[in-house]
Amino acid sequence: MSASDERPLSAIPPGVWLVLFAALGIQLAWQALQPKPVASATALPTPPSPASLRVMAGGEPAALAGLLTLYLQAFDNQPGISIPFRNLDYRRVIQWLTAILELDPRTQYPLFNAAQLYAQVPDPARERMMLDFVHAEFLRDPNLRWRWLAHASLVAKHRLHDNTLALQYARDIARLAPAAPGWAKQMHIFILEDMGETESAKVLLGGLLASGQIHDEHEIHFLMERLKALENADNSSPTSKN
Amino acid sequence: MRGRQIVTIARFTLLEATRIRLWWLFALILAIACGAAWFVQQVAITESARIQISFLAATVRLAAVFVLSLHVLTSIVREFNDKGLELILSIDLRRGDYVLGRLLGFFLIALLIALLATLPQFVLALPSTALQWGLSLACELFIMAALSLFCIMTFTQLMPAASFMLGFYLLARTLTAIRLIGAAPPTTGDSISHQLMSWVIEGLALVLPAFDRYTQSAWLIDNNAAAWSVSAILAAQAALYTILLGAATMFDFHRRNL
Numbered sequence: 001m002s003a004s005d006e007r008p009l010s011a012i013p014p015g016v017w018l019v020l021f022a023a024l025g026i027q028l029a030w031q032a033l034q035p036k037p038v039a040s041a042t043a044l045p046t047p048p049s050p051a052s053l054r055v056m057a058g059g060e061p062a063a064l065a066g067l068l069t070l071y072l073q074a075f076d077n078q079p080g081i082s083i084p085f086r087n088l089d090y091r092r093v094i095q096w097l098t099a100i101l102e103l104d105p106r107t108q109y110p111l112f113n114a115a116q117l118y119a120q121v122p123d124p125a126r127e128r129m130m131l132d133f134v135h136a137e138f139l140r141d142p143n144l145r146w147r148w149l150a151h152a153s154l155v156a157k158h159r160l161h162d163n164t165l166a167l168q169y170a171r172d173i174a175r176l177a178p179a180a181p182g183w184a185k186q187m188h189i190f191i192l193e194d195m196g197e198t199e200s201a202k203v204l205l206g207g208l209l210a211s212g213q214i215h216d217e218h219e220i221h222f223l224m225e226r227l228k229a230l231e232n233a234d235n236s237s238p239t240s241k242n
Numbered sequence: 243m244r245g246r247q248i249v250t251i252a253r254f255t256l257l258e259a260t261r262i263r264l265w266w267l268f269a270l271i272l273a274i275a276c277g278a279a280w281f282v283q284q285v286a287i288t289e290s291a292r293i294q295i296s297f298l299a300a301t302v303r304l305a306a307v308f309v310l311s312l313h314v315l316t317s318i319v320r321e322f323n324d325k326g327l328e329l330i331l332s333i334d335l336r337r338g339d340y341v342l343g344r345l346l347g348f349f350l351i352a353l354l355i356a357l358l359a360t361l362p363q364f365v366l367a368l369p370s371t372a373l374q375w376g377l378s379l380a381c382e383l384f385i386m387a388a389l390s391l392f393c394i395m396t397f398t399q400l401m402p403a404a405s406f407m408l409g410f411y412l413l414a415r416t417l418t419a420i421r422l423i424g425a426a427p428p429t430t431g432d433s434i435s436h437q438l439m440s441w442v443i444e445g446l447a448l449v450l451p452a453f454d455r456y457t458q459s460a461w462l463i464d465n466n467a468a469a470w471s472v473s474a475i476l477a478a479q480a481a482l483y484t485i486l487l488g489a490a491t492m493f494d495f496h497r498r499n500l
Contacts, residue, residue: 005498005499006497006498006499007496007497007498007499008497009497011496011497012492012493012496012497013338013496015338016338016489016492016493016496017493019485019488019489019492020486020489020490020492020493023482023485023486023489024486026482027448027449027482027483027486028448028449030479030482031447031448031449032448034452036421036425037418037421037422037425039422039425049285051285052282052285055285
C-alpha cells in the first residue's frame with residue numbers, strides 16, 4: 001500500500017485514539033505486573049508403547065528414534081533449569097532407551113548415552129542400573145553392541161571397583177561377540193591378572209595364543225611378553241595366589 | 243440505528259459462515275479428531291483415558307484456532323475481492339461500526355466453535371472442568387478472531403496475514419518457555435547479545451497474550467481443574483486484548499483510502 005492510499009491521522013476519530021492507547025497502556029501495565037515465570041522441573045514421563053511409537057513414526061522409525069534420543073538427552077536441560085542426571089528417574093530413562101532401541105535396533109546412540117552419560121553419575125546404584133541395561137542390550141546383538149559392554153566393563157572395574165562384574169562383562173564379550181577385535185576379547189585376561197588370578201590368566205593367554213586366532217605379529221609378540229611376565233612373576237613369588 | 247447496523251453486519255457474518263458450511267467442516271474435523279483419539283486410546287497400554295483426553299483436547303484446540311482464523315481471513319479477502327466493502331461503506335455506515343459488526347459476528351462464530359469443541363470434552367471429563375476448558379477456548383478464539391481481522395485489514399493479502407497470524411500464535415504459545423530459557427544464565431558469559439535478546443523477549447511478553455495459560459488439556463485430566471479465579475483473569479485479559487486489537491483494526495481502517 002503506498003502513502004497515497006492512506007488518509008491523514010486526523011481522519012481517525014478521537015475515540016479510537018483514546019481506546020487504542022488506553023487498551024495498550026493497560027495491557028503493558030497488566031503484563032508488567034504479572035510475576036515472572038518460575039522454572040520448575042517436570043518428571044520424565046513414561047514412554048509410549050512400542051506399538052504407539054511405530055504408528056507415530058509413520059514409516060520412519062529411524063528418524064523418530066533419533067528425535068526421541070535427542071529429546072531424552074535434552075531432558076536434563078528443561079526451560080530455565082538444568083537437572084543433574086542423578087535426579088532423573090533412571091527406571092524411566094531405561095524405559096525410554098529400550099523403546100528407542102526397539103524402534104531402531106541398529107542405532108548405537110542410546111547405548112552411547114547409557115554408557116557415556118548416564119553411567120557417569122556419582123551414584124553406584126544408578127551406575128549399576130545403566131551397566132545392567134547395557135549388558136541386557138548387548139545380549140540381544142553382541143556383535144553390534146560389544147563396544148558398549150567393553151566400556152561398561154571398564155566402568156565396573158575403575159569406577160565401581162567391582163572386578164567380578166567387570167570380568168563377567170569381559171567374558172561375555174569373549175564368549176558371545178566373535179566380531180569384536182582382539183583387545184576386547186582379551187580384556188577378561190587382563191582383569192583376571194589384576195585380580196591376582198595369574199594362573200587363570202596364564203591359561204587363557206596361552207590358550208588364546210595356541211588357538212591361532214591372532215595373526216598380527218606385534219600383537220602375538222606383546223601377548224607372548226605378557227605370558228612370560230606372568231610366568232616369571234609366578235616363579236619369583238612361590239606364595240602367589242592361584 | 244447504529245446498534246441495528248452493527249447487529250445486521252454481525253448477523254450476515256454468521257449467515258456467511260452457515261452458507262459456506264463452516265459448522266459442517268468443523269464437525270467433520272471434530273469427528274476425525276475423536277476417531278483419532280479413540281484409536282490412540284486403543285493402542286495405549288496404560289493411562290489410556292488420560293492419553294485420549296489430552297490428545298483430543300490438544301488437537302481440537304489447534305483445529306478450532308486455525309479453522310476460525312482462516313475463516314476470518316478468507317471472509318474479509320472475499321469481501322475485498324467482491325468489492326462488498328466499498329458497497330457497504332457507500333451507505334450511511336461508520337467505519338468503526340463496520341469493524342464492530344464484523345467483530346461481533348466473528349465472536350459469535352468463535353463462541354459456537356468453542357461450544358462444538360467442548361461437547362466431546364463433556365463426555366470424557368467432568369462437566370465443570372470441561373466447562374472451564376470451553377470458556378478458556380472461547381477466550382482464546384475471541385483473541386484469535388480479533389487478531390485475524392486486524393491482520394487482514396492491515397496486510398490486505400492472505401499470505402502475509404496468515405503468516406503473521408501463525409507466527410503470533412506459535413510465539414504466544416511458547417513465549418513462557420522462551421522467557422525461562424532466556425532467563426537462565428548463558429554458558430558463554432553474560433554477553434551483550436544475551437542481554438539484548440532478554441530485553442526483546444521481555445518486551446514481547448508485555449505485548450503478547452500468554453496463550454500457554456489458556457485452554458490447558460491438563461485441566462481435563464485427573465479432574466485437575468484450575469481455580470475459577472484463573473478463568474476470570476483469563477477472561478479479563480482476553481477482553482482487554484480484543485479491545486486493543488479492535489481499536490488497532492479501527493485505527494488502521496480509518497486511515498485507509500477506499
